[in-house]
Amino acid sequence: MEKLRNGYLFPEIGMRQQAHMEKYPDASIISLGIGDTTEPIPRIITSPMAQHSHALSTREGYRGYGAEQGNKTLRKAISETIYKDMGIKDTEVFVSDGAQCDISRIQLLLGSDVTIAVQDPTFPAYVDSGIIMGQTGDCISATGKYAGIEYMKCGPENLFFPDLTSCTFPTTDVIFFCSPNNPTGHAASRQQLQQLVEIARRNGSLIVYDSAYAAYISDDSPRSIYEIPGAKQVAIEISSFSKLAGFTGVRLGWTVVPHELTYSSGFPVHKDFDRIICTCFNGASSIAQVGGLACLSEQGRRAIEEVIAVYKDNAATLAEAFAGLGLEVYGGTNSPYVWVHFPGRRSWDVFNEILEKTHVITVPGCGFGPGGEGFIRVGAFSTKERIREACCRLRRLFG
Amino acid sequence: MEKLRNGYLFPEIGMRQQAHMEKYPDASIISLGIGDTTEPIPRIITSPMAQHSHALSTREGYRGYGAEQGNKTLRKAISETIYKDMGIKDTEVFVSDGAQCDISRIQLLLGSDVTIAVQDPTFPAYVDSGIIMGQTGDCISATGKYAGIEYMKCGPENLFFPDLTSCTFPTTDVIFFCSPNNPTGHAASRQQLQQLVEIARRNGSLIVYDSAYAAYISDDSPRSIYEIPGAKQVAIEISSFSKLAGFTGVRLGWTVVPHELTYSSGFPVHKDFDRIICTCFNGASSIAQVGGLACLSEQGRRAIEEVIAVYKDNAATLAEAFAGLGLEVYGGTNSPYVWVHFPGRRSWDVFNEILEKTHVITVPGCGFGPGGEGFIRVGAFSTKERIREACCRLRRLFG
Numbered sequence: 001m002e003k004l005r006n007g008y009l010f011p012e013i014g015m016r017q018q019a020h021m022e023k024y025p026d027a028s029i030i031s032l033g034i035g036d037t038t039e040p041i042p043r044i045i046t047s048p049m050a051q052h053s054h055a056l057s058t059r060e061g062y063r064g065y066g067a068e069q070g071n072k073t074l075r076k077a078i079s080e081t082i083y084k085d086m087g088i089k090d091t092e093v094f095v096s097d098g099a100q101c102d103i104s105r106i107q108l109l110l111g112s113d114v115t116i117a118v119q120d121p122t123f124p125a126y127v128d129s130g131i132i133m134g135q136t137g138d139c140i141s142a143t144g145k146y147a148g149i150e151y152m153k154c155g156p157e158n159l160f161f162p163d164l165t166s167c168t169f170p171t172t173d174v175i176f177f178c179s180p181n182n183p184t185g186h187a188a189s190r191q192q193l194q195q196l197v198e199i200a201r202r203n204g205s206l207i208v209y210d211s212a213y214a215a216y217i218s219d220d221s222p223r224s225i226y227e228i229p230g231a232k233q234v235a236i237e238i239s240s241f242s243k244l245a246g247f248t249g250v251r252l253g254w255t256v257v258p259h260e261l262t263y264s265s266g267f268p269v270h271k272d273f274d275r276i277i278c279t280c281f282n283g284a285s286s287i288a289q290v291g292g293l294a295c296l297s298e299q300g301r302r303a304i305e306e307v308i309a310v311y312k313d314n315a316a317t318l319a320e321a322f323a324g325l326g327l328e329v330y331g332g333t334n335s336p337y338v339w340v341h342f343p344g345r346r347s348w349d350v351f352n353e354i355l356e357k358t359h360v361i362t363v364p365g366c367g368f369g370p371g372g373e374g375f376i377r378v379g380a381f382s383t384k385e386r387i388r389e390a391c392c393r394l395r396r397l398f399g
Numbered sequence: 400m401e402k403l404r405n406g407y408l409f410p411e412i413g414m415r416q417q418a419h420m421e422k423y424p425d426a427s428i429i430s431l432g433i434g435d436t437t438e439p440i441p442r443i444i445t446s447p448m449a450q451h452s453h454a455l456s457t458r459e460g461y462r463g464y465g466a467e468q469g470n471k472t473l474r475k476a477i478s479e480t481i482y483k484d485m486g487i488k489d490t491e492v493f494v495s496d497g498a499q500c501d502i503s504r505i506q507l508l509l510g511s512d513v514t515i516a517v518q519d520p521t522f523p524a525y526v527d528s529g530i531i532m533g534q535t536g537d538c539i540s541a542t543g544k545y546a547g548i549e550y551m552k553c554g555p556e557n558l559f560f561p562d563l564t565s566c567t568f569p570t571t572d573v574i575f576f577c578s579p580n581n582p583t584g585h586a587a588s589r590q591q592l593q594q595l596v597e598i599a600r601r602n603g604s605l606i607v608y609d610s611a612y613a614a615y616i617s618d619d620s621p622r623s624i625y626e627i628p629g630a631k632q633v634a635i636e637i638s639s640f641s642k643l644a645g646f647t648g649v650r651l652g653w654t655v656v657p658h659e660l661t662y663s664s665g666f667p668v669h670k671d672f673d674r675i676i677c678t679c680f681n682g683a684s685s686i687a688q689v690g691g692l693a694c695l696s697e698q699g700r701r702a703i704e705e706v707i708a709v710y711k712d713n714a715a716t717l718a719e720a721f722a723g724l725g726l727e728v729y730g731g732t733n734s735p736y737v738w739v740h741f742p743g744r745r746s747w748d749v750f751n752e753i754l755e756k757t758h759v760i761t762v763p764g765c766g767f768g769p770g771g772e773g774f775i776r777v778g779a780f781s782t783k784e785r786i787r788e789a790c791c792r793l794r795r796l797f798g
Contacts, residue, residue, distance in 0.1 A: 001508065001510070001671045001674070001675075004674060004678075008674060008677045008678060010677075011677060034464065036463035036464045037463045038461070038463065039461070040455065040456050040457055040458055040460075040461040041455045041456055041461065042456065043453075043456045045456075046452045046453055046455045046456040047452075047453070047456075049449075049452035049455075049686065050448075050449040050450075050452035050453045051449075053445045053446075053448035053449035053452055053686065053690075054442075054445055054446070054449045056439060056440045056445045056448075056645075056648075056649070057439045057440055057441065057442045057444075057445040057446075058439055059439055061439075062437070062438070062439040062440065062645070063648045064435035064436045064437065064645070064647040064648050064780075065433065065435045065647045065648060066648055097496055097650070097681075097683075097684070098681045100678075100679070100680070100681050101679065101680055101681060103679075104504075104507065104678070104679035104680075105503075108503065108507075108531055108532070109400065111400070111533060112511060112533065125678060125679075128678045129678055129679060132507055132675065132678065132679070133507070134510060134511065246455075246461070246463070248463040248464045248681075249455075249462045249463050249464060249465055249682075249684070249685035250455070250684055250685065250686065251496070251681065251682070251683065251684040251685075272400045275400070275403060275407060276400075276531065278407045278409075278410060279403075279407060279499075279503070279524060279527045279528055279531065280499070280500065280502075280503035280524075280528060280531070281499070281500055281503075282496075282497045282499050282500060282647075282650065283648075283650065284496075284650065284684075285496070285648070285649055285650040285683075285684040285686065285687050286648035286649065286650075287448065287452065287649065287684065287686050287687070288684050288686070291452075381463075
């Protein structure tokens, strides 16, 4: 734990926001920081949750513990809708209370003796949970990197996909890979993911693939690692209803562990993950699971697509605004995040300047790894009106 | 993980139940096995959950991520009702999705280099999560114990409280202590807990105190370790709404980490646990938290006390029935569990005999540690009618 005693990114932003609000009590702050959904959940999803809550007060409707792995009907619905035509069985889907929680449970499965690789920049929980598990050495202050982690640089110079041939994969056990990536917004192409799967297969590495933002993909990039032939033998996939259906507060996600995935000994990883789930987790809230099932009905899917369309429009508006200021802008088309380059400047300086002069909260790119220095992440989770207002303020500052 | 590849207790019971149902498809099975609540949740608690679910569909009522540590109002309500007069602050309460999940997060905090002690028998998750974290050696087949764990025997010979002076505490970092204990049903007295706290203070050990069944205490045994002076400097307490309010499926619990609790370096444990919660957890479901708050209102507390009274009556009925058969019976007064001794017999044999001849599911005591061999645990979570029916069948078998 001592290695990790630097602050976690989002609470740090929260503290700076708090200080700003005390300094400018009358300012109208617009938060484009933490990726927190803002649109209401469609009624077709909340009504069954309310009904289930009421039913818990009746003798017929009361249910206690469900299966640790999730309700059979929900596991089946996930396998049949999200993984349609990919041959993922319901028994390979483990329902969880969110992807971040499952990252830790996967780390418990992996233990402290593995080496890990991550995109740089990426979602901080892979590295942080690895540090907590004891997989890393100390932080090297000159680089901001932790010893023992392979940081796969993803920047404009390689179009945000790492040069896998230059990485030290033969000695890396686990590759965390997030696509569309948070924060860069880059969705890996089919060809790129084929390359990733091929390298993992060759080296006997495990891919932990995070598809939490798959619903934001607009082009024909794969929405799951299992669209790639051979992935079932090398990849676990984690995902979530948070950004898919606004379930950030409701808490629901899932992890796929294919039966075909085995250790080098031939022992199935599925069996061990099942044991972790039974020992360290007691299932997601039954109310949230009812909501998840409603999301995956035909009407439910149409309703959540409409909500996602709002955020995607916002992302396009933000990307246009920053591009119009002559800045290099990435992401925003396959992702709710826009990744803006401020070459030669430090992320926290840009964050502070924007906050001070426009009362808009962003996220400093360096919080996602040393490769994010010089960038800021701007999130599309807000109303259309507030996004427009934020763009106006930003134009005044940088225009 | 390899060390843990023996089956987990409750899925094993589930499989035997399944096999029994296939053998006797017409049998009316009564499950007094897994400690799963069966009474509906009072409407005063489910109504706010339903309302909150509905509100998530409105612009005013929608909420995304809450604080990872839990909603301020719920943390405050827990500190002011459950820990009334114990001086626990709201900031010391971390809301979770259940005690079992928090045991694993505490294990992440502790890491692999600590030595642990557990009551024998006790709830298996302490040992199992310790094995997953790498805190133990292999299982010694002659004793059924894992190397590196101190098993504190709790049996009729010591009235279910371990002889702390004979334990190897000076070398034990963490003592898991569950009171009222699952499965024995024994609630430690004030004097016993004073002794425990005193020994932990003397040796610099951490107590992880599990009070998940505190609401079942009928006598003046402490309901929290913080009733003992000095406990705040040595103890974390985990607890849950599962058995308190029938939230086994809703999922809600909490952990108290006092500010005064420090490592030997003086660094506060609270700060590290907060970091674990922010990194490995994203807060309990907002709907469940609304329900938890309703449980702690004056009306809510009265309503859940009525439900607990049903289970306590059931426990008394079961205890009487077994005692009437001339068996030694423990627990059942401060706990929903009755712990029945079958000297000279193996727990699984008794489990099998009862299942085969009465279609009643119990739990073999050996599943809670080698000290539980020769006992079975019988749970009070059922309707009054089914408990009576189970007692009739048991009388026919053993009478």
